[in-house]
Amino acid sequence: MRVIHRRTGLILTALLLISASCILPSAATPTVTREVVPAGDGTVTITYKIDAEQPFALGIVESVPSGLEFAASDDAVSSAPYFEVDRKGGNIAFFVCDATEVSYTLKGSGDGITGFVTEWVDLCELTPDKNEGRERWNTLGVLSSTSGGAQNEAASQASPGFGICAALFGSAVAACAISLRRRYGGDEA
Amino acid sequence: MNLSRIGIFLVACITAALLFTPVSAADSLPLGAEDALTGELVGESVCGYLLGTNDLSLDEVSDAAYVYVMWDGKPKTVTDMTGRSITFYRPVERIITNNPDNTRLVIAYGDGDLIVGSDECTIDSGCVCPMTDDSELICEECWEAVTSGGLNNLPLTNDRYTPNHEQMVSLSPDLIFLWMSWEDQADDMEERVGAPVFVAGPDFTYESVTDHARAMGEALSKEDEADELIAFMDNKVTMVTDVTVTIPDDEKVKVYFAPRGAKKGFYDAKEGRDFTRTYNTYFPLEMAGGINVAEDCADGNVNVALEQIIAWNPDVILVSCSTPDDAGVDFILEAPELQSIQAIQDDRVYNVFYPHCRGRPQDKNLINVIYMAKILYPDKFADIDMEEEGNEIMAEFLGVDGVYSEYADYLKFPNDQQI
Numbered sequence: 001m002r003v004i005h006r007r008t009g010l011i012l013t014a015l016l017l018i019s020a021s022c023i024l025p026s027a028a029t030p031t032v033t034r035e036v037v038p039a040g041d042g043t044v045t046i047t048y049k050i051d052a053e054q055p056f057a058l059g060i061v062e063s064v065p066s067g068l069e070f071a072a073s074d075d076a077v078s079s080a081p082y083f084e085v086d087r088k089g090g091n092i093a094f095f096v097c098d099a100t101e102v103s104y105t106l107k108g109s110g111d112g113i114t115g116f117v118t119e120w121v122d123l124c125e126l127t128p129d130k131n132e133g134r135e136r137w138n139t140l141g142v143l144s145s146t147s148g149g150a151q152n153e154a155a156s157q158a159s160p161g162f163g164i165c166a167a168l169f170g171s172a173v174a175a176c177a178i179s180l181r182r183r184y185g186g187d188e189a
Numbered sequence: 190m191n192l193s194r195i196g197i198f199l200v201a202c203i204t205a206a207l208l209f210t211p212v213s214a215a216d217s218l219p220l221g222a223e224d225a226l227t228g229e230l231v232g233e234s235v236c237g238y239l240l241g242t243n244d245l246s247l248d249e250v251s252d253a254a255y256v257y258v259m260w261d262g263k264p265k266t267v268t269d270m271t272g273r274s275i276t277f278y279r280p281v282e283r284i285i286t287n288n289p290d291n292t293r294l295v296i297a298y299g300d301g302d303l304i305v306g307s308d309e310c311t312i313d314s315g316c317v318c319p320m321t322d323d324s325e326l327i328c329e330e331c332w333e334a335v336t337s338g339g340l341n342n343l344p345l346t347n348d349r350y351t352p353n354h355e356q357m358v359s360l361s362p363d364l365i366f367l368w369m370s371w372e373d374q375a376d377d378m379e380e381r382v383g384a385p386v387f388v389a390g391p392d393f394t395y396e397s398v399t400d401h402a403r404a405m406g407e408a409l410s411k412e413d414e415a416d417e418l419i420a421f422m423d424n425k426v427t428m429v430t431d432v433t434v435t436i437p438d439d440e441k442v443k444v445y446f447a448p449r450g451a452k453k454g455f456y457d458a459k460e461g462r463d464f465t466r467t468y469n470t471y472f473p474l475e476m477a478g479g480i481n482v483a484e485d486c487a488d489g490n491v492n493v494a495l496e497q498i499i500a501w502n503p504d505v506i507l508v509s510c511s512t513p514d515d516a517g518v519d520f521i522l523e524a525p526e527l528q529s530i531q532a533i534q535d536d537r538v539y540n541v542f543y544p545h546c547r548g549r550p551q552d553k554n555l556i557n558v559i560y561m562a563k564i565l566y567p568d569k570f571a572d573i574d575m576e577e578e579g580n581e582i583m584a585e586f587l588g589v590d591g592v593y594s595e596y597a598d599y600l601k602f603p604n605d606q607q608i
Contacts, residue, residue: 057254061239082232086240093239095232097258121247123235123254128283128305128337130361132247 030056032120034140036112044068044112047103048120050096057097057123064090065115068108078104095123215279215363218264219253220245226253226262255280259410267387267407270400271372275385281363281409287347288368289316290390290548294402295366297418297586298411302337306346306360310547313341318587319596322512328595335587349547354381364408368548391549393489395426395472398551421585425555425578426476429562432569433478442565444479445503445532446471448544450510451517455495455524464508464521465492471544473554477561479505495526505565506532511543513601539564540602552586556593564608575603 030052038044048060064070070077070085070092077085080102082095096102106112118140125136218226220234231253237243238250256262256279266276285306286292292311295304310316313324318331318340326332332340346357352374357365362384367375369390379386387408391401399419406415448471451464469486482501483493508517521527521538532538541560542553556579563570579593597603 055258057235057258059235059239059250059254082228082236084233084236084240084242086242089240091240093236095228095235095254097228097254119239121239121251123251124258125251126255126280126282126300126303128303130248130283132251134247136247 030058030122032058032060032118032138032140034118038112042109043105043107044110045103045105046112046116047101048094048096048118049101050099052122054098055124057095058120059093059095059123060102060118060120061091061093062116062118064092064106065110066090068106068110068112071105071107076105078102080104215277218278219249219256222253222262224263226257228257228262231257231262252279265410267404269375269386269388269408270369270390270404271375271388273375273386273388275364275387275408277364277385279363283361283363285346285357285360285362285365285384286311287352287366287371288390288548289314289546290401290551291366291368291405292317293551293586294405294418295409296335296588298406298409298414299588300409300411301335301588304336304343305362306344306357307340308547309345309348311340312343312345314546316546316548316550318589319592319599321599322514327599328589328592331587331589331592334589352378354378357382357384366405366408370548391551393468393471393544393549393554395476398422398472398549398554402551418585422551422555425582426558428573429478429558429570430476433476433562433566436478436566436569438480441478441480442504443482443501444474444505444507444565445482445498445501446474446479446541447506447508447517447521450515450543451508451521452510452512452515454520456492462492464517465495465498467491467493473544473557473561474507476558477565479507479561479565499527499530502530503532504535504537506530506538507541507561507564508538509543509545510540510600510602511546513599515540539608540606542603552583555582560603560608567608579603 030050033049033051035047035049036044037047046062050056050058052058069090070087074083074085077083077092080094080096080099083102083104084093086092092104094102119137120140121137127136129135220226220230222230231250234243234245234253235250238245238247259280264276264278266274268274282303283305284295284300284303286295286304287308289308289311292304292307295301296317314320315327318335319327321327326341336343344356344360346353346360357378358381362382365378365382365384365386367378367386367388369388372388375386375388389401389404389408391397399422402415402418402422406412406418446467447464448468449460449462449464449466453460453463455464457463467483467486469481469483469489469491471481474481482503483491486493506521508521510517518538518540522533522536527533541564542557544550544554544557546553559570559573559578560575563573563575576594576597579597580591583592583596584590
């Protein structure tokens with residue numbers, strides 16, 4: 001039995017490594033993560049962290065739920081070089097080039113997570129399509145305050161995150177199946 | 190009556206003009222910028238697009254962002270390998286290649302998905318991904334992976350001899366890579382298709398191979414990828430030349446190289462070549478430490494008399510091979526006319542990889558550097574695993590593992606030939 005358990009562990013480890021290497025995005029594909037840091041003065045600072053090979057250019061747009069609002073002055077919202085605020089619609093957009101992070105601040109009540117919708121697009125991705133719509137837009141995972149658990153939440157790009165979880169889950173199921181097969185009537189039983 | 194005929198004639202003329210007028214290559218910067226795009230203009234446009242406060246498309250703001258970050262906001266001017274100058278105002282996103290060597294580099298630089306049309310030998314022959322003589326795909330993964338939708342499904346824009354300008358116009362290319370051998374067609378093609386034409390291709394010097402890689406990298410704004418590819422090739426050739434450079438000249442073997450093989454005998458009148466065709470320069474042979482017996486021939490690409498080959502009396506004969514049923518080596522070994530040659534007497538006649546395929550395939554010629562070294566000096570290169578090296582080289586160009594193994598299984602000689 002000890003031998004079987006050791007083998008199962010090895011198989012599980014191998015499957016995890018193979019799955020992760022297959023699913024993880026390559027370094028050439030940008031990824032965006034979002035972090036929220038609440039301050040004691042009724043403001044929250046939202047930071048996008050970008051992992052991409054330079055040079056790169058991204059567009060990021062976020063819609064803000066009611067209860068939180070932008071400061072009246074753009075200077076008080078963000079120090080990013082290129083951004084625009086739509087106060088009426090509750091949206092903010094950034095043009096980010098070769099910066100690893102960009103932040104902005106909101107005031108009001110809210111956790112900085114619930115109700116936000118964040119989308120981004122890699123502006124340097126080349127495609128032969130001459131009439132692109134929103135196919136290249138990416139959506140960050142929509143989180144609730146309960147799903148994340150903490151106020152300091154990092155929401156990675158939806159697809160890779162889901163893929164990694166799916167791969168890990170699949171690998172675990174596969175390892176269990178192998179283990180059960182060996183215990184209950186497999187080739188070595 | 191006359192008026193109606195004139196009317197019909199005019200309508201026909203206008204229709205024809207609309208149908209056959211080439212698309213205009215982009216000749217201005219995105220967003221209507223005059224000399225250069227600024228961060229403020231691009232940032233304002235991108236943010237407006239994201240917020241829906243302007244009417245710009247993703248194509249337009251992406252082009253602007255690309256030019257801003259990749260080219261410092263300015264048009265990019267490059268020079269092709271014949272000295273023709275080309276200016277890009279927008280990124281190259283739709284590419285036509287007209288021979289396999291240029292296709293192979295576009296793929297190597299990660300832009301295979303941008304190829305919208307290509308030539309007969311890229312699509313319907315085994316010049317990039319391997320194929321049998323009967324047009325069966327070898328290594329299907331290669332055919333599927335290197336371009337979007339599969340390499341063999343690309344629209345055909347030229348056969349071996351003739352470009353299809355109308356087809357090229359219909360594909361709206363941003364850039365056409367033209368084989369060096371067609372350089373006299375460049376200006377005409379540019380005018381007919383309405384897209385810039387970049388002439389590029391290597392000859393049989395290593396310098397031209399790296400120049401080609403560098404020029405294509407610059408045209409595609411893939412300078413880093415070009416540097417990496419050249420470093421990879423340098424590493425492979427150095428692995429061989431570090432050894433062969435130490436061999437004294439009087440210990441080096443004399444080699445006759447038949448780059449067109451001997452499948453059809455000494456000379457095929459129809460093609461104007463075969464065993465008696467050779468080159469005075471072939472970098473894999475020289476790097477592998479062989480003394481090319483034809484090195485003093487004035488013409489680089491020459492047919493020589495059989496008597497001349499006999500007079501050269503090479504120690505080794507290398508015969509190019511591209512099909513498994515090629516009996517060229519046996520033909521040479523058994524030819525009564527050649528029995529006085531040292532290579533025949535010592536049974537040192539070998540197949541090597543075919544160095545042509547509507548061009549000069551960089552991957553197979555790089556493989557030949559190593560393969561020829563193992564043939565010429567087996568003791569010095571015994572530790573090199575040819576399959577491992579071959580797979581690594583082809584993966585570097587095509588991004589797919591195991592292509593060499595499948596190609597070698599098809600050809601047979603790389604697995605069966607004793608070297």
